[in-house]
Amino acid sequence: MLFLRKDEEEGMAGNQLGVLNALDVAKTQWYHFTAIVIAGMGFFTDAYDLFSISLVTKLLGRLYYYNGGAKPGTLPPNVAAAVNGVALCGTLAGQLFFGWLGDKMGRKRVYGITLILMVVCSLGSGLSFSNEAKGVMATLCFFRFWLGFGIGGDYPLSATIMSEYANKRTRGAFIAAVFAMQGFGILAGGIVALIVSAAFDHAFKAPAYEVDKLGSTVRQADYIWRIILMFGAFPAAMTYYWRMKMPETARYTALVAKNAKQAAADMSKVLQVELRAEEDKVEKISQYQSSNFGLFSKAFARRHGLHLVGTATTWFLLDIAYYSSNLFQKDIFTAIGWLPPAAKMNAIHEVYRIARAQTLIALCGTVPGYWFTVAFIDRLGRFFIQLMGFFFMTVFMFALAIPYNHWTHKANRIGFVVMYSLTFFFANFGPNATTFVVPAEIFPARLRSTCHGISAAAGKAGAIVGAFGFLYASQSKDPTKTDRGYPTGIGVKNSLIVLGVVNFIGMLFTLLVPESKGKSLEELTGENEEGADEVEIPAVATHGRTVPI
Template identity: 35%
Template sequence: MKWEEEGYSRYDVNEHGNPVTFEQYNQSRPLRGRLNFLTRGELKLLLIAGVGFFLDSYDLFIINLVTPVWIDEYWGGSQSRYPFFLRGCVNGAANFGNVIGQLTFGFLGDAFGRRFVYGKELILCIIGMVLVISLPNSIPTPNSKMVWILCWRIVMGIGIGGDYPMSASITSERTHLRRRGILLGFIFSNQGWGTLAGSIVTVIVLAAFQKALNVDGHEGQLDAVWRIQMGVAIIPALATLWPRLTMPEGKQFLQSQELNSKSTSSSSIEQPAKSDTVPELANGSESEDGPFARKGSMAIGTGVAPPALVSGSEVPEAKFNTFFVYFSEWRHFKTLFGTAATWFLVDVSFYGINLNQSYILSVIGFVDGKNNYHKLMKNALGNLIIAVAGYVPGYFFTIGFIEVIGRKPIQIGGFLITALLFGTLAGGYDDIGKGGKFVLFALAQFFFNFGPNATTFIVPAEVFPSRVRGFAHGLSAAVGKLGAILSAILFNWLAQYKIGLPNVLWIFFGCNILGAVITFFFIPETKGRDADVVDYEEWLEANPGAKVESRRAEGMLGGKGAAVPPGRPVEKEGIPIDSQM
């Protein structure tokens, strides 16, 4: 069929074989209940991409449950004997690796494609996990043991970090525009399941060792406890590895990459006057194909047509400078600053609480018992209750409301409510009882996840076009992890030795207020926004003389009356909508 030859799928055209307009796409009627149910393709995508965030949460936050076990095993139950700086570095080791992985894999994913990268980061994560639980008991001192764990958790963190930009980009590029926030929310909600699983595994493992630890007093069995706690995560990682390694490249990414051309042809462009609209390109010279087919780097705004608009042109891709060219414009950099800064601010408080939740439960008096076994079990149950009552439900409120009220209101509201909760805890710390503090911390976890912890992940996956999405998302996430590292290193030092827990909570209060302000001024609403269509429209604004010949090129331009980019599923009578795997 003609429309197949021009690059369209059956989802992009109407019954006459003509492209569906972007205006029709946005105004199409409801999807007959499909918004509430996952299709087979979406479920497959959820399982493949979601396991990365399950591992992310499990491996990052299991440290909160393993640390008390290490303190009992290696330092006789005395928290003060575990050097605070070493403890902070071990707590933040995976986040150190995250920063490296998010930047590296985000860049590689944009430069060489999602398929080139996807699965490789999971291999690195598996290697790190295996070597952490393979800690040799022959290492003589507790501090040296922690250094071993620190090093291999960094390696594991690099793999986990690579999953952020890759899974976010792949999900965003393979989902219906009107379901995108829901699917991204589902993917990210696996972070909640990972945290919950960590608490459940800890309770089960402690129960299995109840006789040895509680009755017989064999403290040496703690060594097996923490290795099982951390090693369980290897199972879902191995189960997902092959589907990731064999996932095909997405069509939307391939089409977006066509903007990164070094050379174009003049065959299908209505040529503007050379001196008026088309600046000379560095190291350029005229060729046989026309005065505007030049060597050098093409950038939006240069007046050179993207190859998608050129019939039969050669498309050598200039990928490596794309990010810098795109974000050299203030309107784009402003958004990048907003996504990175808000992610940093939420992670300061989010990871400050979650990496140290066991410490907080101990300080507020929740963790007590006649021996170490009872204290460890009480701590695991406290973490489990908070996960069930606040942490996990928050994600599903985001999933339920994100396509109703939008991303920006959820992010601003979450920041402000969480700030209120931290302010209440800090201001009334001496007057609020143990139960009240526990409830307020659980509510804070709820509004983190029905709020900025979820949306700071979702927005960068939607607001940037596919050709820079991986690195932009990775950079935003990496800046966020710097906030997590800051909290991991400084929280215990500030809370235990310097200013006390209430004043640390005041710092978290300020971070959340600032996050709401930056969200309001720097981040656009991404509900219903197709960043690739916007990208092409911006190209048209910069190239008013360009004219296209093919329907495929017309379809990639977007805008009112223009066709939806090929690969975007659009509802049509009698044709089901599904994710394009």
């Protein structure tokens, strides 16, 4: 049942729809946690699918690009760029398309489509046809593009649904908790890769990479990357039924679809209270909004234009740093010598070592950072956390880059890993979470999913820049300098310096993003601000008495 404190009753806005006020002031209930899990499992799957590819790219090179020489095969730069980046391109397209569709057709109607795409394409990625390199890479890239397309839809829809279900006191924590499931997805990818590679390594033990030439390990190792990629279909499939049971959000039903009866009926079940339909008030709001601004209007540019620039630009800058660091951890660890050269490991054990390194980073930095944001976002505010995160990411990137050769010495590698983990911690206890939260709060209901999709797509454009840019920059090495066989490559050092500058610019653009802590969505967007005060305020019945809302 819904219980309201006296100060909440007195503080409710007179020009607000009763069903929306009921959501704003509701105490944390079971349906909040259900919504977090249902939406969050999508992000668990998203992160698993997007980042698991980094665990197997070296294996793909050894399997399909061995040329008979003295060294293991590696993916050519253009193929590596395609394999790592094609899902990001699909994600960008999906964020724009499904974000727009979520405002046109409703959040729930579109929600199931994204999961179906993710399930089918996760399986398709692992079933890529042919044993020849070109055939496998082409089909893998095809399925990963459409996998990314489905993942892209999850961003605006999950954020919008959670923001529209949450109460205003803990809304930031609820949206951040949905996004925090991404950390568990990254962790799960590492754990699955550890289990699969350890099982195969035990069953098909071989001392060095030369077994690739003999073919015995090649046939077995080909199953490893397929199993790892296909596993992403299971959490998505498990979530589908529960997503379809969720009712449409009241804010879409009332403010966009103009169906007061349905909004009241849906939220009466969710909140377990009796809510009256407010058809007269919805009609009044509809008349006001009928002459209201669209996305490409001067009014939108005046009221929300800088906000959209701020959310899109900060997400773009953040993802340049975040995705380049995440997708190419293995290359950075190899460059500093934390991972041994490929010639000293067989193909299966290399997957195990990469997965172990990335799992350690996820445990120490990625996952804790997400949940620090959940704990503090409604206390410290979105603006402070984002500014703080960009600041510390800048500091740690420069601390890694400027004395880069210092970190390549064996005695200093643990220090490098600690510093590197801290960049992930402050990315997630910082802009990686807040850039997801804020666009779901500050735009009008009829444009909320679209604007979140635009902001998220800008982020994926940054991820594409980061993935391709870091890949090519890290190829640049100083051949005259080596440290026990490890290149001291100027490419990695310069890349880290560039990422530090990018994070600093992110601090500056954060100044365009408004603080949304503790305010209702309608207060933030200015919706219902005209002509609604004349409408009679409805009531909610709880325990035999009526509470005005």
